[in-house]
Amino acid sequence: MEIGKIPNELLEEIVIRNLHNKREDVLVHAGIGKDCAxxxxxxxxxxxxxxxxxxxxxxxxxxxxxxSCNDIAASGAEPIGVMMTMLLPPSTTEADIENIMEDAGKASKELNVEIVGGHTEITDAVNKIVLITTVVGKQKKSEVLKNSEIVPGDLVAMTKYAGIEGTAIIASDLESKLAGVVSKEHIEEGKAMTKDLSVLKEGLLGGRMGAKYMHDITEGGILGAIWETAVSNDVGVRIFEERIPIKDSTKAIAKAVNIDPLRLISSGSMIVVMEKGDMERYEEKLQSEGIELSVIGEVVDSRITIESDGVEREIESPKSDEIYKVI
Known part of the structure; x- marks a missing residue:
């Protein structure tokens, strides 16, 4: 199988289909395009x-x-605590572990979330460091997003710009390979995107300002997130490629390594579905917070499409993320 998240068709067929037991005290169940329970x-x-x-x-x-905190924020909720599991290959040093925890500690302080426990293990079952985080958040039940209210004509927007996380990873991990191919300015701008990885502020605001649905743009990039948005809500979505914001550094780095930035992992940006009036108020609020919002399309009755230069084509379900072609 390809590296990355398994295709959504397989996820539905062999994972979700086998989740037989449902409880009344579970308000949001597992499903495609659902970031949280x-x-x-x-x-x-x-x-x-x-x-x-x-x-x-x-x-x-x-x-x-x-x-992980982004997923909680995409539900309009406040993250409270993080459980972090570290699976470390035998080549891991004490300095490696300390660096990971220093980074995690700083990030948790920025987001005001506490690392409340987890598990740390050296194992030859992995050949590189694997971190797994589980975040617990809270939200008033009256504020749980009501995606069942989505109707054709609702606007579809994204915060910030496409390819944030993927650009940051490639610029950082492959800096020496990009040197001489991509300008130093674009490499530095790409590395600096690590400061844009959180959607906590826009998620909490969206939850209070009428968002019907929000979805963190992770593996599969913006096109994958659009497909998951449509399938999760049983609607169609039409977007316009020229409205999708992409930084020049992302374009340059994607071109250098021959990948599609629209299919590149983009934690730090988020899909938001709202009524037009709510979206206008939300955009004004985000602008006052220095966060960019771009309306890139709308909800329609059926089909999941992207229009470019007047030509409309179907958006396919997400496959392995473009990041795995180069990392």
């Missing part, structure tokens, strides 16, 4: 999400904290 805890919902870091070598402590 939500469990009924009286006035509040307990919001849960888990993610691994497998595709990066540098800054993985920070990445691990940000990426």
């Amino acid at each position: 939500v469990i009924d805890f009286g006035e509040y919902g307990c919001v849960l999400s888990s993610d691994p870091i497998t595709g990066a070598s540098n800054n993985i402590g920070s990445l691990a904290i940000h990426i």
Whole structure:
């Protein structure tokens, strides 16, 4: 099988199909395009999400904290605690572990989330460091996103720009290979994208300002996230390629390593679905916070498409992320 998340068709067929037991106190169940589970805890919902870091070598402590907290934020919830499991190959040094924890500690302080436990193990079952984080958040039950209310005509937007995480990883891990092919300015701008990995602020704002659905843009990039958005909500989505914001550094790095930036992992940006009036107010609020929002399309009755230069084509379900072609 290809490296990366298994295709959504297989996920549905051999994983989700075998989840037979459902409880009434689970408010949001497992499913494609659902970043979190939500469990009924009286006035509040307990919001849960888990993610691994497998595709990066540098800054993985920070990445691990940000990426799992992003899923919680995409539900409009506040992350509270993180459980972190580290599976480390025998070649790992004490300095490696300390660097990971220093990065994770700084990131958790930035996001005001506590690392409350986990597991640390040296094992020959892995040949590189694997971090798995599970984040627990809380949210008033009245504020749980109601994606069942999505209707044709609702706007589809994304925060920041495409390819954030992938650009940061490639620029950092492959800096020596990019030198002389990509300008130093673009490499440095790409590496600096690690500061843009959080969607906590826009997620909490979106949850309070009428978002019907939010989805962290991870493996599969913006096109994968659009496909998952449509399938998760049983609607169609039409987007316009020229409206998708991409930084010049991402374009230059993607061209240098021959990958599609629209299929590149992009933690740090988020899909948001809202009514037009709510979206306008949300955009104004984000602008005041220095966060870019771009309306890239709309909800339609059926089909999942992207239009470019007047030509409309179907968006296919996400396969292995472009990052695995080069990392």
